[in-house]
Amino acid sequence: MTSTNNLFPQFLERRIKTDGAEIYLRTGGSGPPLLLLHGYPQTHACWHKLVPELAQHFTLVVPDLRGYGDSRGPGAEAGPEAYTKRAMASDCVAVMKSLGHDRWSVVSHDRGARVGYRMALDHPERVHRLAVLDIVTTLDAWTDLTKENAIGRFHWAFLARPAPFPETMIGHDPIFFVDYLLAQWTRSKDLSAFDPRALALYRHHFCKPSVIAATCADYRAGADLDPALDAIDLEAGRKITAPTLSLWGTERKHGFVNEPLESWRPWCPNVRGEPIDCGHFLAEEAPEATIQALLPFLLEDRTN
Amino acid sequence: MLGKAASADAKGTNNVKQIMSSADMLFPGFVERRFETSGAEIFALVGGSGPPLLLLHGYPQTHLMWNAVAPQLALHYSVVTADLRGYGRSSCPPTDLEHKPYSKRAMAHDMIEIMSELGHERFVILGHDRGARVGYRLALEHPQRVDRLALLDIIPTINYWQVGNQTTRLKMFHWAFLAQPAPLPESLIRSDPAGWVDGRLGRGAGSRTLDVFHPAALDEYRRFMSDPDRLHATCEDHRAGARIDVEHDTLDQAEGRLIRCPTIVLWGNKGPLGDLPDVLGIWRPWCVQVEGQAVESGHFIAEENPHATLAALLPFLSQDNGSAR
Numbered sequence: 001m002t003s004t005n006n007l008f009p010q011f012l013e014r015r016i017k018t019d020g021a022e023i024y025l026r027t028g029g030s031g032p033p034l035l036l037l038h039g040y041p042q043t044h045a046c047w048h049k050l051v052p053e054l055a056q057h058f059t060l061v062v063p064d065l066r067g068y069g070d071s072r073g074p075g076a077e078a079g080p081e082a083y084t085k086r087a088m089a090s091d092c093v094a095v096m097k098s099l100g101h102d103r104w105s106v107v108s109h110d111r112g113a114r115v116g117y118r119m120a121l122d123h124p125e126r127v128h129r130l131a132v133l134d135i136v137t138t139l140d141a142w143t144d145l146t147k148e149n150a151i152g153r154f155h156w157a158f159l160a161r162p163a164p165f166p167e168t169m170i171g172h173d174p175i176f177f178v179d180y181l182l183a184q185w186t187r188s189k190d191l192s193a194f195d196p197r198a199l200a201l202y203r204h205h206f207c208k209p210s211v212i213a214a215t216c217a218d219y220r221a222g223a224d225l226d227p228a229l230d231a232i233d234l235e236a237g238r239k240i241t242a243p244t245l246s247l248w249g250t251e252r253k254h255g256f257v258n259e260p261l262e263s264w265r266p267w268c269p270n271v272r273g274e275p276i277d278c279g280h281f282l283a284e285e286a287p288e289a290t291i292q293a294l295l296p297f298l299l300e301d302r303t304n
Numbered sequence: 305m306l307g308k309a310a311s312a313d314a315k316g317t318n319n320v321k322q323i324m325s326s327a328d329m330l331f332p333g334f335v336e337r338r339f340e341t342s343g344a345e346i347f348a349l350v351g352g353s354g355p356p357l358l359l360l361h362g363y364p365q366t367h368l369m370w371n372a373v374a375p376q377l378a379l380h381y382s383v384v385t386a387d388l389r390g391y392g393r394s395s396c397p398p399t400d401l402e403h404k405p406y407s408k409r410a411m412a413h414d415m416i417e418i419m420s421e422l423g424h425e426r427f428v429i430l431g432h433d434r435g436a437r438v439g440y441r442l443a444l445e446h447p448q449r450v451d452r453l454a455l456l457d458i459i460p461t462i463n464y465w466q467v468g469n470q471t472t473r474l475k476m477f478h479w480a481f482l483a484q485p486a487p488l489p490e491s492l493i494r495s496d497p498a499g500w501v502d503g504r505l506g507r508g509a510g511s512r513t514l515d516v517f518h519p520a521a522l523d524e525y526r527r528f529m530s531d532p533d534r535l536h537a538t539c540e541d542h543r544a545g546a547r548i549d550v551e552h553d554t555l556d557q558a559e560g561r562l563i564r565c566p567t568i569v570l571w572g573n574k575g576p577l578g579d580l581p582d583v584l585g586i587w588r589p590w591c592v593q594v595e596g597q598a599v600e601s602g603h604f605i606a607e608e609n610p611h612a613t614l615a616a617l618l619p620f621l622s623q624d625n626g627s628a629r
Contacts, residue, residue, distance in 0.1 A: 158481050169493075169496070
């Protein structure tokens with residue numbers, strides 16, 4: 001019930017201690033290393049539809065972010081400092097090094113994509129190629145002051161309220177909350193895009209008070225510390241040197257300042273991207289189109 | 305449960321009377337009235353003597369929020385303090401997909417009707433928060449009815465959505481939260497309505513505590529929010545605020561419609577507008593004549609600092625703008 005054995009057949013299960021966390025992950029496939037990072041309110045299970053194809057080309061490392069899913073993270077007493085994207089990226093670097101990888105590509109979604117681009121900024125020597133699914137930078141998300149953005153990203157402000165306010169409100173009925181958000185962010189506005197086994201896992205993990213607290217801490221860091229890190233990098237002219245692919249769902253109602261590519265251009269000298277015909281959950285709503293967009297990008301330097 | 309006015313059983317009626325007895329003490333000499341408007345049943349307390357003055361409360365409150373200033377105002381005015389539709393002891397008309405029944409236009413129309421029924425052709429409005437939005441909408445759409453307009457701690461709805469910065473957005477997260485499609489906010493609040501009300505009030509007050517709120521008022525705020533119909537209605541008020549109210553504001557701006565009566569805006573220096581550099585500058589394009597100032601307070605000016613509120617309001621309200629009353 002709480003394992004992804006049936007979603008990731010023949011993948012190994014690992015737990016790796018990092019500075020401040022214990023990361024649960026699955027690994028499988030063969031080829032150069034590729035790290036897959038999930039978003040909110042999910043776990044590594046969100047990649048299960050892409051994994052059979054990706055595993056033919058890559059050695060996949062598919063973790064739960066600190067505090068999410070089966071990974072453990074610092075408790076509520078640690079505060080949002082423990083959930084900066086820098087700290088979460090640092091976990092992933094430690095995990096990859098511990099698995100013997102020096103350099104890898106990253107495919108990342110939602111909160112995981114914020115970890116992914118932070119990793120590319122903080123550890124440029126580690127990140128070969130970076131794919132960010134359905135996000136603009138954290139700084140841009142906060143400086144987009146349209147009404148559409150305020151409403152579309154209501155949860156950014158809600159989850160960032162001081163503890164224990166959002167934790168308490170969500171905690172009364174976590175399954176309602178996770179189901180509502182998942183449905184609301186799909187194109188079909190229901191749960192049909194999600195495999196029942198994956199959905200059962202999202203619900204299972206989201207019912208844990210430690211997960212609710214950690215995910216709120218993730219957003220608290222996202223309201224303050226993360227955009228401050230972005231601002232420092234922007235000021236310093238620091239760039240994401242890895243070739244970057246930005247994919248986004250066409251159904252997205254958030255009011256971007258501009259198209260996602262325009263958010264990435266100041267950060268990435270080498271960025272390209274395209275919309276995928278779906279809602280927020282590209283890997284689950286449109287797995288085939290997502291694979292078709294990802295593979296040529298990920299395999300590019302091997303075919304040259 | 306309180307507020308199920310249309311279907312109150314004997315027990316429910318008793319509850320209302322109990323609350324009334326403690327609430328009555330807050331509004332000495334006021335009498336309870338109910339009005340059938342074309343769209344709702346509106347509850348109001350009426351008292352005092354002098355020119356008519358309509359008091360409109362905000363979220364998540366009722367007419368009881370005026371308890372610290374109403375007795376003083378009643379010395380000079382015929383005070384009408386109503387519960388907006390969906391709030392307190394007023395009814396909750398069914399909503400629609402556009403949230404039209406909870407537009408500020410519809411809420412203003414209730415007030416036009418009850419003031420007509422009371423024989424008040426022209427009146428002064430003092431509104432706070434959501435009630436202030438009803439107040440400025442009423443002044444825009446029924447200029448012949450409003451002598452003077454006093455607004456507490458708001459900027460126009462469309463400007464709120466435009467000027468909000470990240471800090472404002474975090475402080476005012478409930479705007480976006482309550483505007484989410486049903487049943488998200490309803491379901492989250494329903495598990496602890498009193499906790500939600502206390503949170504909004506405590507966070508909004510300058511002291512960050514509930515100390516300034518009268519216990520009987522606090523009790524009623526918590527109680528009405530525990531009614532699922534009222535909880536839903538108050539979310540609908542905010543859904544309207546994210547859509548149809550903004551459309552109405554947009555149209556007024558496009559057509560150059562102005563608030564023609566003299567207007568005063570007061571805001572709390574420790575409230576959500578406290579950080580804005582030029583509150584009056586935001587109001588000026590909307591008003592023929594506007595004045596105002598910050599008050600030493602959080603968001604709940606009339607309860608936190610009734611003395612300063614009255615000191616700023618009374619001179620403004622007593623100015624004669626030459627119209628027959």
